[in-house]
Amino acid sequence: xxxxxxxxxxxxxxxxxxxxxxxxxxxxxxxxxxxxxxxxxxxxxxxxxxxxxxxxxxxxxxxxxxxxxxxxxxxxxxxxxxxxxxxxxxxxxxxxxxxxxxxxxxxxxxxxxxxxxxxxxxxxxxxxxxxxxxxxxxxxxxxxxxxxxxxxxxxxxxxxxxxxxxxxxxxxxxxxxxxxxxxxxxxxxxxxxxxxxxxxxxxxxxxxxxxxxxxxxxxxxxxxxxxxxxxxxxxxxxxxxxxxxxxxxxxxxxxxxxxxxxxxxxxxxxxxxxxxxxxxxxxxxxxxxxxxxxxxxxxxxxxxxxxxxxxxxxxxxxxxxxxxxxxxxxxxxxxxxxxxxxxxxxxxxxxxxxxxxxxxxxxxxxxxxxxxxxxxxxxxxxxxxxxxxxxxxxxxxxxxxxxxxxxxxxxxxxxxxxxxxxxxxxxxxxxxxxxxxxxxxxxxxxxxxxxxxxxxxxx
Ligand code: NAD
Numbered sequence: 001x002x003x004x005x006x007x008x009x010x011x012x013x014x015x016x017x018x019x020x021x022x023x024x025x026x027x028x029x030x031x032x033x034x035x036x037x038x039x040x041x042x043x044x045x046x047x048x049x050x051x052x053x054x055x056x057x058x059x060x061x062x063x064x065x066x067x068x069x070x071x072x073x074x075x076x077x078x079x080x081x082x083x084x085x086x087x088x089x090x091x092x093x094x095x096x097x098x099x100x101x102x103x104x105x106x107x108x109x110x111x112x113x114x115x116x117x118x119x120x121x122x123x124x125x126x127x128x129x130x131x132x133x134x135x136x137x138x139x140x141x142x143x144x145x146x147x148x149x150x151x152x153x154x155x156x157x158x159x160x161x162x163x164x165x166x167x168x169x170x171x172x173x174x175x176x177x178x179x180x181x182x183x184x185x186x187x188x189x190x191x192x193x194x195x196x197x198x199x200x201x202x203x204x205x206x207x208x209x210x211x212x213x214x215x216x217x218x219x220x221x222x223x224x225x226x227x228x229x230x231x232x233x234x235x236x237x238x239x240x241x242x243x244x245x246x247x248x249x250x251x252x253x254x255x256x257x258x259x260x261x262x263x264x265x266x267x268x269x270x271x272x273x274x275x276x277x278x279x280x281x282x283x284x285x286x287x288x289x290x291x292x293x294x295x296x297x298x299x300x301x302x303x304x305x306x307x308x309x310x311x312x313x314x315x316x317x318x319x320x321x322x323x324x325x326x327x328x329x330x331x332x333x334x335x336x337x338x339x340x341x342x343x344x345x346x347x348x349x350x351x352x353x354x355x356x357x358x359x360x361x362x363x364x365x366x367x368x369x370x371x372x373x374x375x376x377x378x379x380x381x382x383x384x385x386x387x388x389x390x391x392x393x394x395x396x397x398x399x400x401x402x403x404x405x406x407x408x409x410x411x412x413x414x415x416x417x418x419x420x421x422x423x424x425x426x427x428x429x430x431x432x433x434x435x436x437x438x439x440x441x442x443x444x445x446x447x448x449x450x451x452x453x454x455x456x457x458x459x
Contacts, residue, residue, distance in 0.1 A: 002339065002361035003368075005099035006043040012445035013039050015434065022446060023453055037458045038449045042102070045072040045095050051141040053119070055134060058127050065134065066120040069142050071151055072098035074113030075451050076106060078149055080389065081115035082156025082186075083138065083163070089118035100360075100382065101389070106444040108386045108421050110393045115151050117142075123158045135163050139170040147175070148182030148400070154392050155186040165191045181399030185392035194395035196410030197388070202256020202336070203411065204387025204418055205358040206264070208379045209332065211422045213238050214266040224430065231430045234375065238354075246273040246330045246352065249337030250303055253358045253385070255293055257334050262289040275325040275337075276303045281310075281317040282328070291315055327351060335362035342367045350376070357381040372435045380437035382444070383425060390417050 013035055016022045026034050049071075052064040068091060071079045081101040084094075094116045102114025119138060123131060145151055155164055164184045168191065172180040187193035217224070217239055224232040245261055247254050254274070261269045270286040281287060281303055295304060295313035304310045310317060326333070326341065327349040335341055336358030342350060347367040355371065356379040357363065363371065363378065371378060391414055398404050405413070425443055429436045452458055 001364055002096075003365040005096050005103070008103070008441050009042045009099075009445060010039060011438070012441045013449075015438070015442050016446055016449070023449065026453075034453065034458045038445075038452060041452060041457065042073065042099075042445065042448060045070050045098055046074065047071040047145070048091065048095065049142060049145060050091065053134060053137040053141060055130065055137065058130060067138055067141065068094045068116075068118045069145060069151070069153075070094045070098040070116050071145070072114040072116075073102045073448070075448060075455060075457065076102075076113055077111040078113065079115035079151035080105065080110075080112035080154070080185075080392070081117065082154045083117035083119065083159050083167075084156040085119050085121055085123045085134075085158030085163075087120060087122040089120045094118045097360075102448065103441060103444040104382050104386055104389060106447045107382055107425075107440050108390060108417060109447075110386075110389060110417075112152070112389075112393065115153070116156070117153055121158075131163070132166055135166040136170040139167050140174065143171070143174050146171070146183065148179055148396070152182065152392075152396060153184055154389070161186055161188045161191075161193060164188075164193075168192075179400065181402065182396045185395040185399075186388075187395070192395075192399050194391055194398055194410055195405065195407040196414070197391045197395060198252060199256050200387035200391035200410075200414055201358065201385050202253045202387070203260055204390070204414060205253060205334065205336070205356060205384045206257045206260035207387075207415055207418055208384040208422070209334075209354070209356050210260075210264060210266055211419065212377075212379065212426060213243075215419075216422065216426050220427070223427075227430055229430070230375070234377070235430065240268075241331070242268040242270065243332050244330045245269055245271045245332045245334065246275075246325050246328050247271065247334040247336060248275050248325055248341060248362075249335070249359065250274050250276045250292070250296060251301060251336070254334065254336035255289075255296065257336055257358060258289045259293065272330060273320075273325050273328055274303065275322050276301075277322070277337075278305050279303055279322055280320040280325040281315070282320055282325075283317045287317055288315060332356065335359050338362065340364050342371070347371060350374075353377065354379070356384050358385050360385065368435075368437065378436060380440060382440045383421065383436065386418070386421075387414055390414055 049069045053067050098114050098116040105112045164187045168184040171183040181192040273282045304313045329351045332354045333352035334356045339361040341362045343364045347370045354377045360381050428439050
């Protein structure tokens, strides 16, 4: 289980309490009262909406499907967050995910609040026509609370650009004459989606590593030496070091990380292993990513699973059990598949020195504590995988202006935005005694607290 977001808010405020520069205008009792108020505001959502969607099935039966929209906080702008279609969706999970969206947007200076939606279904159990109706009903039931200036949903687990296109179309029918392009993000480009949205998360995840080990390290070499602490010394030890890389997951996020890493002119990378839902492929001299991407494109996203398929793909690799990738002796491990992948059971065996979270919560709370004690560098999800929501913000802006950027413009703006966050959190990580994850949470809670104070919400 990832850490509960209420606990994250509490711990971040505890850390900020001792920082005299934080809300320095408030002293003594007033300061304690303000911190208690912030704690109370940020550890609870503004609204939890639940509906039971009425769905006539293709076989004539009527079913009622539980659906949620949680709006956590909108102090920084309209609520924003994905809609998840999954049979395990529940209220607590949606609240937790909505809170994380508030924190992620605050960290990256995206002018949105945090929200999340969920529908309790396994989408594989439904016909396309039924899924289309579920999407329309979701928009109808929640039509009063969503919209381009109120709450802007996006895809999440079990939903994709197809569902966003359907939902946007329903929003348009319910609100004739209004601006509808900004009502949903993650749409197809023909329907007002942004170029570069599909690759944004993977590109951002790889950039979080490259920036740390190349840009930040080279631009701050003297400063890092002057810090002379264990974090600074460890980072310096990575200078110009060739990297052995393993990537868990070869879907939308993992395959882009692989492409970025394999053609990066700044770091000397060798991708020795990749895995998917079936297998791990390993080659100590490095895998041919272009050939593997071509193979997965032709084979429903799956990697070659046996010698015959490897031959068909013209790939040399050793086939290993799927989860063996996690415990390989590599420098960098990218996690780009599912949550809870490093946990109590395997945390002892993790050999990678740097772990980058492309997926959400791929390391459990306990394992995170353990790996930090082992002095691993963990680049957390909230920092590394924000490319999707950042380009969603660009999509929303483009929809409002009905003026669209080129893919190159989108990518440049994405890197620029992420760089601004790295420039704040990486030096703090070196200076303070907190993990990178804790640092990101503290930074996000600090920003939200100051805005709450300045907008007069603490009276
Ligand atoms: P995807 O469905 O395109 O790919 C998932 C990949 O993981 C596939 O290659 C699949 O075979 C593999 N996989 C599944 N189970 C596995 C297992 N047990 N071991 C190894 N590999 C396994 O999904 P995606 O869009 O690439 O997203 C990956 C993760 O990143 C998800 O957790 C998602 O929630 C998260 N994420 C995605 C985005 C985005 O913009 N796509 C943004 C933020 C976070």
